[in-house]
Amino acid sequence: xxxxxxxxxxxxxxxxxxxxxxxxxxxxxxxxxxxxxxxxxxxxxxxxxxxxxxxxxxxxxxxxxxxxxxxxxxxxxxxxxxxxxxxxxxxxxxxxxxxxxxxxxxxxxxxxxxxxxxxxxxxxxxxxxxxxxxxxxxxxxxxxxxxxxxxxxxxxxxxxxxxxxxxxxxxxxxxxxxxxxxxxxxxxxxxxxxxxxxxxxxxxxxxxxxxxxxxxxxxxxxxxxxxxxxxxxxxxxxxxxxxxxxxxxxxxxxxxxxxxxxxxxxxxxxxxxxxxxxxxxxxxxxxxxxxxxxxxxxxxxxxxxxxxxxxxxxxxxxxxxxxxxxxxxxxxxxxxxxxxxxxxxxxxxxxxxxxxxxxxxxxxx
Amino acid sequence: xxxxxxxxxxxxxxxxxxxxxxxxxxxxxxxxxxxxxxxxxxxxxxxxxxxxxxxxxxxxxxxxxxxxxxxxxxxxxxxxxxxxxxxxxxxxxxxxxxxxxxxxxxxxxxxxxxxxxxxxxxxxxxxxxxxxxxxxxxxxxxxxxxxxxxxxxxxxxxxxxxxxxxxxxxxxxxxxxxxxxxxxxxxxxxxxxxxxxxxxxxxxxxxxxxxxxxxxxxxxxxxxxxxxxxxxxxxxxxxxxxxxxxxxxxxxxxxxxxxxxxxxxxxxxxxxxxxxxxxxxxxxxxxxxxxxxxxxxxxxxxxxxxxxxxxxxxxxxxxxxxxxxxxxxxxxxxxxxxxxxxxxxxxxxxxxxxxxxxxxxxxxx
Numbered sequence: 150x151x152x153x154x155x156x157x158x159x160x161x162x163x164x165x166x167x168x169x170x171x172x173x174x175x176x177x178x179x180x181x182x183x184x185x186x187x188x189x190x191x192x193x194x195x196x197x198x199x200x201x202x203x204x205x206x207x208x209x210x211x212x213x214x215x216x217x218x219x220x221x222x223x224x225x226x227x228x229x230x231x232x233x234x235x236x237x238x239x240x241x242x243x244x245x246x247x248x249x250x251x252x253x254x255x256x257x258x259x260x261x262x263x264x265x266x267x268x269x270x271x272x273x274x275x276x277x278x279x280x281x282x283x284x285x286x287x288x289x290x291x292x293x294x295x296x297x298x299x300x301x302x303x304x305x306x307x308x309x310x311x312x313x314x315x316x317x318x319x320x321x322x323x324x325x326x327x328x329x330x331x332x333x334x335x336x337x338x339x340x341x342x343x344x345x346x347x348x349x350x351x352x353x354x355x356x357x358x359x360x361x362x363x364x365x366x367x368x369x370x371x372x373x374x375x376x377x378x379x380x381x382x383x384x385x386x387x388x389x390x391x392x393x394x395x396x397x398x399x400x401x402x403x404x405x406x407x408x409x410x411x412x413x414x415x416x417x418x419x420x421x422x423x424x425x426x427x428x429x430x431x432x433x434x435x436x437x438x439x440x441x442x443x444x445x446x447x448x449x450x451x452x453x454x455x456x457x458x459x460x461x462x463x464x465x466x467x468x469x470x471x472x473x474x475x476x477x478x479x480x481x482x483x484x485x486x487x488x489x490x491x492x493x494x495x496x497x498x499x500x501x502x503x504x505x506x507x508x509x510x511x512x513x514x
Numbered sequence: 515x516x517x518x519x520x521x522x523x524x525x526x527x528x529x530x531x532x533x534x535x536x537x538x539x540x541x542x543x544x545x546x547x548x549x550x551x552x553x554x555x556x557x558x559x560x561x562x563x564x565x566x567x568x569x570x571x572x573x574x575x576x577x578x579x580x581x582x583x584x585x586x587x588x589x590x591x592x593x594x595x596x597x598x599x600x601x602x603x604x605x606x607x608x609x610x611x612x613x614x615x616x617x618x619x620x621x622x623x624x625x626x627x628x629x630x631x632x633x634x635x636x637x638x639x640x641x642x643x644x645x646x647x648x649x650x651x652x653x654x655x656x657x658x659x660x661x662x663x664x665x666x667x668x669x670x671x672x673x674x675x676x677x678x679x680x681x682x683x684x685x686x687x688x689x690x691x692x693x694x695x696x697x698x699x700x701x702x703x704x705x706x707x708x709x710x711x712x713x714x715x716x717x718x719x720x721x722x723x724x725x726x727x728x729x730x731x732x733x734x735x736x737x738x739x740x741x742x743x744x745x746x747x748x749x750x751x752x753x754x755x756x757x758x759x760x761x762x763x764x765x766x767x768x769x770x771x772x773x774x775x776x777x778x779x780x781x782x783x784x785x786x787x788x789x790x791x792x793x794x795x796x797x798x799x800x801x802x803x804x805x806x807x808x809x810x811x812x813x814x815x816x817x818x819x820x821x822x823x824x825x826x827x828x829x830x831x832x833x834x835x836x837x838x839x840x841x842x843x844x845x846x847x848x849x850x851x852x853x854x855x856x857x858x859x860x861x862x863x864x865x866x867x868x869x870x871x872x873x874x875x876x877x878x879x
Contacts, residue, residue, distance in 0.1 A: 231596045231597075231599065231600050232596075234596065234671075235596050235664060235665075235671075238664050238670065238671055239664065239665070239666055242664065242666045242667055242670065243666075269673070270635075270671045270672060270673060271670065271671065272670060272672075273659065273661065273672045273673055273674055273752075274673070274674070274752075294638065296638065299600060299603050299604060299607065300600075300604070301604055301607045301608075302607055305603065305607065305636065305637060306599075306600075306603055306635045306636065307635060307637075307638045308634070308635060308638055308639070308673065309638055309639070387638075387639075
């Protein structure tokens with residue numbers, strides 16, 4: 150059974166299909182959505198995902214009469230650069246992509262962000278299709294934010310470019326390393342914590358099935374996670390206000406990623422710590438104690454970290470935070486839980502309070 | 515007297531101000547349009563324009579309470595690259611630009627295209643202000659097309675990103691070299707030829723005043739040229755159909771630019787030849803002979819070329835044309851005049867006919 154949901158954005162609305170083995174019918178989805186057979190496609194993937202799925206995708210599309218070229222980038226964040234963008238656009242030109250062509254992202258968040266910005270900027274914008282192959286990508290594949298990095302800042306060069314559709318084949322998740330699975334589930338839990346208490350508790354109750362990649366639990370969890378993201382994005386496509394709530398845990402999280410050495414903390418691990426920190430901040434501001442105890446309990450059930458490694462320097466973490474682009478005109482914007490399943494956007498957060506939280510998070514027991 | 519016109523694009527509408535000396539009041543235009551004083555600005559200019567106007571602009575903005583940083587690129591097409599884009603975005607980061615900041619293009623088409631794509635992609639889009647300093651830029655500063663080049667193709671990486679306003683100070687045109695003046699006027703004449711016969715004849719009658727940079731003639735010509743461009747763009751912002759008429763003369767023109775050595779033909783010169791070619795094609799298709807004689811007469815009055823230099827190879831020109839991105843799914847789209855001031859989009863043009871025209875244009879007497 151394939152689950153389907155719609156990201157409601159007026160004329161830019163698009164469907165997300167989630168299910169076991171749906172890539173076997175990839176061509177029928179392309180046909181259903183009017184992807185042109187008269188113009189070449191470009192599949193962008195990376196060195197980890199490509200070897201597993203690229204050949205099958207090319208073969209199925211070819212059999213159905215699509216001309217699909219492919220370009221494989223090195224796996225990892227380093228491929229989100231303008232230099233790699235130029236290479237991928239070179240491949241698009243050589244394959245003869247025109248204005249009716251589509252660019253397809255086959256991979257995780259890095260490939261989605263890179264290929265999405267290719268689609269947004271090639272000939273000033275062509276169609277874009279997402280085929281996420283990680284759990285984490287359930288987050289980045291909804292909402293149309295695409296970007297590459299600058300040597301001085303992450304995700305600073307990009308666009309809002311909505312895909313035509315998202316094809317989520319849960320069978321591609323079975324080969325994910327355990328640490329990536331848990332990291333991806335961290336964003337899924339976030340979607341419960343900001344919007345849907347029932348879903349947050351469902352995650353807690355189904356931690357073992359999710360970590361064990363049970364197909365049914367995965368399909369439901371991704372469906373609910375994508376639904377929350379879609380609901381938020383539908384109300385605020387270009388991040389003017391509401392969309393900021395998706396940054397729960399990300400202020401501290403991004404700073405930890407910047408300060409910790411490469412590979413010490415995954416994105417999902419860093420934001421798990423950040424969400425526990427936000428819950429602590431919430432209690433400090435007078436909200437119920439249980440926001441902190443329950444948040445922490447959920448992440449612990451998933452084997453995700455809840456404390457800042459003691460050797461990371463508080464000053465360095467604070468400095469990294471002040472460079473984060475979520476601070477408009479010098480003020481500190483912070484997403485604070487007010488209950489499980491509900492958050493508020495605090496635009497006047499005192500950096501001193503945040504510093505206290507960072508220190509406390511090092512001693513979190 | 516400042517002339518003002520509006521590019522009507524719904525919520526993305528914006529004004530174009532044209533007049534002698536209006537940069538003296540630059541800060542008041544920024545204030546009128548709500549450009550934030552709480553967020554830094556970045557002025558992008560080049561090594562030719564910067565020395566004349568940058569200091570004055572920075573000083574006037576500074577006096578009014580704006581924090582403006584600047585970045586100067588090397589003059590010329592080579593600055594429209596992803597490498598230079600990365601440099602400019604680095605300067606934006608170092609200057610602390612945030613989501614409420616604006617990027618300002620002070621210069622001709624290259625600076626406008628580059629700075630516009632910086633504005634379109636920095637933090638996924640910030641405000642953009644155009645201060646064109648060439649006649650040619652009256653064309654590129656209206657319509658929101660911004661882009662950089664790929665080593666394999668011009669303008670292939672870009673976006674549609676409309677400015678907040680265009681500030682056209684005709685006094686900045688007084689120092690333009692004569693050849694650039696004539697080249698820029700070529701696009702102005704084009705706006706008459708595609709849309710407004712009276713304006714085409716006005717250009718012919720005022721050739722001497724325009725070439726001589728008479729302020730009043732310039733202001734009127736730029737106003738009318740921008741008006742035509744604005745009318746076309748208002749009806750077809752994303753180049754789905756009508757906007758293609760702006761490409762009159764550009765099919766042959768782009769091919770000539772690609773095949774001729776650097777500096778042999780300016781863009782304006784190449785499209786002048788292309789427009790005479792399109793007029794010849796028109797006559798061949800059965801339209802009145804005078805379309806060709808009048809078109810040719812107008813360009814000759816401006817001292818613009820009307821024939822293809824004989825040493826350029828016809829095969830090479832045809833090959834360059836077939837790579838042009840105006841050919842959707844392999845067919846040849848051609849903009850053909852049907853009268854002075856009126857063109858049609860022919861989507862079934864026979865490349866053999868175009869080849870005949872190219873050969874004839876070498877013997878144009």
